[in-house]
Amino acid sequence: MGFSEAQEELVLRSWKAMKKDTESIALKFFFRIFEIAPGAKQMFPFLRDAGDAPLENHPKLKTHAVSVFVMACESATQLRNTGDVKVREAALKRLGASHVKAGVADAHFEVVKTALLDTIRDAVPDMWTPEMKAAWEEAYDQLAAAIKEEMKNAA
């Protein structure tokens, strides 16, 4: 079953509403990841080396959170257009390599997925519906599958 225009619209509309507040949404997303899986902190070199410095001060944290949101949005658009996720090949190779190097495993993608969905639900409670959840899930799952496939090649 293809990804519909309505599903793409749900993803893009909610992202547009959240975008104004990326800073705090990025932080909430990360805190949720570490709440579900405290061990995941160890994978981020800039956190591992940070000692007790507050997480809020890490610009890289925001970069990763925004990457996941933006790429899931792109994934939604591509799914609607072509039924497939086409991250540029070079970009996908790099993503595969960097996530293997960081020690990311399949289970972490599930943690990030749950954290992503929880973050969106809390950020746009008035928009949140089962349809919106399903659209983000599909966009994320397909993107994660493309990265995981590339991780196999990079391993």
Ligand code: HEM
């Ligand atoms: C690095 C995106 C899932 C942990 C990166 C980078 C991007 C990215 C763009 C920067 C390096 C590069 O471009 O290769 C994504 C997307 C994800 C995802 C789109 C899901 C669809 C995950 C998961 C984890 C994770 C599940 C583990 C909890 C990391 C770590 C780095 C990284 C540790 C290296 C950070 C650093 O060394 O500065 N990711 N990521 N990512 N990602 Fe992800």
